[in-house]
Amino acid sequence: MATDSAISLKIRTALAEYLKRDPAMILITQHLRDDLGLDSMAVIELLYRIEETFDLQIPDQDLVGLTTVGHVVSYVEKRLGKTASPPPAMKPAKPSKSKSKRKS
Amino acid sequence: MRSRVVVTGLGIVSPIGIGVSNFWKAALAGHSGISAITSFDPFPMDGYRSKVAGQVCDFAVERFIDLAIGERVDRYAQFALVATKEALADSGLQMAKENPHRVGVIVGAGMGGMVMAEREITQLYQQQKPHRVHPNFIPVITLNSASGIIAMAYGAKGPNLTISTACSSSAHAIGQAFHCIREGRADVVITVGADASITPLVFAGFCSLRALSSRFNDQPEKASRPFDRLRDGFIMGEGAGTLILESAAHAKERKARVYAEIVGYAATSEAYHMVIPREDGLEVAHTMRLALADAGVTPAQVDYINAHATSTTIGDAVEVRAIRRLFKSRADKITISATKSLIGHTLGAAGAIGGIASVLALHTGQIHPTANYDDPDPACALAGLSRSAQERRVKVALLNAFGFGSNNAAVVLKQAPA
Secondary structure (H helix, E strand, O other), rough: OHHHHHHHHHHHHHHHHHHHHOOOOOOOOOOOOOOOOHHHHHHHHHHHHHHHHHHHOOOHHHHHHHHEHHHHHHHHHHHHOOOOOOOOOOOOOHHHHHHHHOOO | EEEEEEEEEEEEEEOOOEEEHHHHHHHHHHOOEEEOOOOOOOOOOOOOOOEEEEEOOHHHHHHHHOOOHHHOHHHHHHHHHHHHHHHHHHHHOOOOOOOHEEEEEEEEEOOOOOHHHHHHHHHHHHHOOHHHHOHHHHHHHHHOOHHHHHHHHOOOOOOOEEOOOHHHHHHHHHHHHHHHHEEEEEEEEEEEEEEEOOOOOHHHHHHHHOOOOOOOOOOOHHHHHOOOEEEEEEEEEEEEEEEEEEEEEEEEEHOOOEEEEEEEEEEOOOOOOOOOOOOOOOOOHHHHHHHHHOOOOOHHHHEEOOOOOOHHHHHHHHHHHHHHHHHHHHHHEEEEOOOEEEEEEEEHHHHHHHHHHHHHHHOOOOOOOOOOOOOEEEHHHHHHHHHOOOOOOOOEEEEEEEEOOOOEEEEEEEOOOO
16 A cells, blocks of 8 residues: 555656656655646646556546645545545446555 | 749658658669558558558657657657758758748648557547546647647747648648748748658558558568559658748848749649549649749740659559640650659658659759659650659759649749859
């Protein structure tokens, strides 16, 4: 099972790969747009990767709050920490919680 | 007053070479860029009637351009970026010194971003996960992704257009860029043709259309043979060509080297059939006649034709019929070559690559061979065709391009003004 720090590391690694930077340079406090230079399209691409990494679906209404690295980390932690109600596009996801974690 | 329009830079990505000097050396030597298809691997080739294509092998985009740009677009647009980088460097144009609103980009593309399109469509239908469609799917497959990324890469803020008329796309791109500058709407137009769609679905589509050669699957270099008796269909190719077009005054002002002048263009429709040309060649002849009239040139002045010549049974015969109809007794005095005999049919790139071969014929006096013209078909034999490279001082050249959708284009080029 993924720990909190493992989630954070995975997200910062995904960001570092996307930005072609050293993961150590990606800080939890950084703003995705102002500090890391991600435009709105780049944020969407990043979240697409994160959805795959953690086998998640992030509904549109949740995008608004995700503006810093820390926001993304705590959002993913929250989503993995309890069974989120599935967005309408998902099939009735019976095993979502355990399966999600196993796959990540 | 109308501006004269000249060509000041060239760039190319082709199955016989990346870079104009590589391409031209290979073309004059008659090298074939046709090989057994490898790019579908692990998708099996067994079910395909045709198994060969003009592939740009071992293309690594990062060797040529910044990955931050290169990896965000599909293969055809990567080709377009690489060809454009070369052409701009060749032209000596420095964007920092230009008025960006006077520099346009016109791209001809037939198929567009099919590599990503096929991958994403396949995954969606197999996995039924719409949320896993890549966020860049739409921007990448949209047909103007190449003209957009080129403008962004160089800060070209002038007219930005994509022309899609299948196999004549980039001949029209040259024609439209020519008009754009002639009418004073831009000083420079980065003029491009690009396509890269040797993909399992597109290739199967052309196979099903019975448009591709299948007789020479075991001898790929023999498969593309325009005007030859044994021709049996075209060979799909991929690539890109870029020509920097600019007003003669602008080129003179910056003391640019001028390769050739663009002097005439015509665009017509046969309004006849989606994939079959009119057999009598009337409309093709009409198109060439219009382009010559636009140029103020008579048929008697034409020295060289870069033929559309795809190596299909009907298409080559119709083109020769049209040439005989228009040029009459002069038809056998004109030097002719078929660039597709070397690289296959690069679809949306074909007009630009044929345009580059025409510019180089005007500039160097050398005409590349028509490969595999071993046994001239009496239905389309012309004295000016040859399996060997030819030398001739070319003052006026004609570029033909015809596309599915009953579409015709012709462009007239002249030697650089003295």
